[in-house]
Amino acid sequence: MDEVIKQLPKLAQEKHSGNKKFFGKLRKKPPKDLDYVMQELHEAEFRKTDCLKCANCCKTTGPLFTNADIERIAKHFRMKPQKFIDQFLRVDEDNDYVLQSVPCTFLGADNYCSIYEVRPKACREFPHTDRKKFQQISNLTLKNVAICPAAYNIVEEMKRAIKLK
Ligand code: SF4
Ligand code: SF4
Numbered sequence: 340m341d342e343v344i345k346q347l348p349k350l351a352q353e354k355h356s357g358n359k360k361f362f363g364k365l366r367k368k369p370p371k372d373l374d375y376v377m378q379e380l381h382e383a384e385f386r387k388t389d390c391l392k393c394a395n396c397c398k399t400t401g402p403l404f405t406n407a408d409i410e411r412i413a414k415h416f417r418m419k420p421q422k423f424i425d426q427f428l429r430v431d432e433d434n435d436y437v438l439q440s441v442p443c444t445f446l447g448a449d450n451y452c453s454i455y456e457v458r459p460k461a462c463r464e465f466p467h468t469d470r471k472k473f474q475q476i477s478n479l480t481l482k483n484v485a486i487c488p489a490a491y492n493i494v495e496e497m498k499r500a501i502k503l504k
Contacts, residue, residue: 351485362477381469394450401438402461466490
């Protein structure tokens with residue numbers, strides 16, 4: 340897995356222009372069964388991908404934290420939300436709360452998340468490849484394929500499975 344992760348930014352760069360064209364067409368005319376196709380591709384990929392051997396999302400980007408995430412995680416630590424913010428978070432250029440630093444503070448050396456049960460919604464949903472109306476998050480996906488080997492494979496499978504004119 341380490342070698343795959345190392346190669347991923349270069350591979351994603353090579354595919355970028357083709358992926359951009361594909362998503363441009365997908366946005367214009369998404370197939371009627373796109374939600375179903377994405378669910379199938381997502382499940383097939385995650386049957387063979389073990390996130391515990393990877394954790395590249397936790398190591399390189401980290402999630403944004405919604406207010407509900409902050410309240411839930413602060414409660415888990417029996418902290419006041421503001422104290423949690425001061426200790427772990429910063430506001431980014433989009434005005435979202437994000438981690439002060441990556442790899443994520445809550446990631447263990449064994450790639451387990453120490454707050455798994457209460458982790459942010461964005462962590463639960465990453466890489467969003469089973470999201471309904473997937474064509475709407477194509478810009479995010481174009482970035483995620485350079486971080487997440489599963490997202491990269493899913494997009495490659497999408498291009499094979501979905502024929503667009
Ligand atoms: S979601 Fe993607 S980047 Fe994150 S651990 Fe799983 S395969 Fe790796
Ligand atoms: S909170 Fe957990 S799942 Fe989310 S980035 Fe940190 S270690 Fe990964």
